[in-house]
Amino acid sequence: MATNLNINEELLDEALRLGGQKTKRATVNEALEEYIITRKQKEVLKIFGKIDFDSKYDHKKLRKRR
16 A cells, blocks of 8 residues: 655654665564564553462463373
8 A cells, every 4th residue: 555654854764774774665664563563562561560470380280291
């Protein structure tokens, strides 16, 4: 899908230089991927401390041998 965006050229040029991508398109795609990953990680961090941990839990006991 073609999309026209008014992107800050200075930011895009710096991202292109730092990222080592060959094209602006590849740079923007990589930046979007990293943005999504970072946002998902922040969501996971919100649940830290809210899940009870059972120190006696043994996941190996639950495995079934065939």
